[in-house]
Amino acid sequence: MVVVVDYGAGNLESVKKAISFLGFSVCFSNRATDIKKADKLILPGVGDFSWGMKNIIKRRMREELVRFIKRGRPFLGICLGLQLLFEESEESGRIRGLGILKGRVKKFRSRKLTVPHMGWNQISIQRRRDIFRKIPDNSFFYFAHSYYVVPEEAELTAAFTDYGIKFSSVIVKDNIYAVQFHPEKSQKAGLRLLENFLKAV
Numbered sequence: 001m002v003v004v005v006d007y008g009a010g011n012l013e014s015v016k017k018a019i020s021f022l023g024f025s026v027c028f029s030n031r032a033t034d035i036k037k038a039d040k041l042i043l044p045g046v047g048d049f050s051w052g053m054k055n056i057i058k059r060r061m062r063e064e065l066v067r068f069i070k071r072g073r074p075f076l077g078i079c080l081g082l083q084l085l086f087e088e089s090e091e092s093g094r095i096r097g098l099g100i101l102k103g104r105v106k107k108f109r110s111r112k113l114t115v116p117h118m119g120w121n122q123i124s125i126q127r128r129r130d131i132f133r134k135i136p137d138n139s140f141f142y143f144a145h146s147y148y149v150v151p152e153e154a155e156l157t158a159a160f161t162d163y164g165i166k167f168s169s170v171i172v173k174d175n176i177y178a179v180q181f182h183p184e185k186s187q188k189a190g191l192r193l194l195e196n197f198l199k200a201v
Contacts, residue, residue: 002019002025002038003037003038003042005029005041005061007030007043007059008055009047011046011079012028019194022194024199030061035068036067036068041069041073042081043084044081044184045078045081049083049097049105052084056084069175069176072174074197075175077176078178078182079145079180082149082171082178083105085149086099086100086103086105087099088104088105089104089105090105102153103153103156106147106150108146108164108165110164113164115146116145117163118143119142120143121140121161122139122141123138123161123181124138124161124162126159127155127159130196131158134192135192141181141183141190142181143180156172156173157171167180
C-alpha cells in the first residue's frame with residue numbers, strides 16, 4: 001500500500017491527480033496506524049517548517065514516520081517533506097525536525113534574486129540513481145520555496161540546482177528519496193520521477 005501522509009501541510013490534490021494519472025492507487029491518511037501498514041510512503045508539504053512539525057506531532061505521527069524510514073521502506077519527501085527530514089530550520093525557532101538526516105535548513109538571502117524561489121529551474125544530476133531513470137540531466141522542475149537544505153554529508157546530494165547559490169535539490173540515501181521541487185507540478189519530468197518511485201524503487 002502506498003500512503004500519502006496528510007498532516008495538514010500538503011498540496012494533496014495535485015499529488016493525487018498526478019498519481020492517479022499514472023494509474024496508481026494510494027491511500028491519503030492522517031493516521032499513524034496507516035503509516036505503520038504502508039509499503040511506500042510519500043510526505044508532501046508546503047508552508048512553514050514549525051507549523052508542519054507541530055501538525056505531525058499533534059497527530060502523533062512523528063514516531064511512526066521515523067520508524068518507517070529506519071526500517072528501510074521506500075520514502076519520498078516533497079518540498080517541505082524534504083526539509084522536515086533534517087534536524088533544524090532557520091524558520092522553526094526551537095521546533096526540531098525529524099532528525100533523520102544531519103544538517104539544517106537555511107533561508108535564501110540575495111539582493112539580486114526574488115525570494116521565494118518560484119517557477120521552473122534545472123537540476124544538475126551528481127549521482128545517477130533509480131529515481132532519475134529516463135530523466136535527462138538539466139531537466140526542468142517546478143520550485144516554490146524560500147528555504148533550502150544544507151546536509152552535513154555531501155554524498156546525500158544526488159542533484160543540485162542553481163539559484164544564486166548551488167543548493168541540494170534532490171537527496172538520496174538508502175531508502176530515502178526527497179526533492180525540493182514539486183514533481184506533481186513538473187509535467188513530464190515530474191511524472192516520470194513519481195513513476196520511478198512508485199514503480200521502480
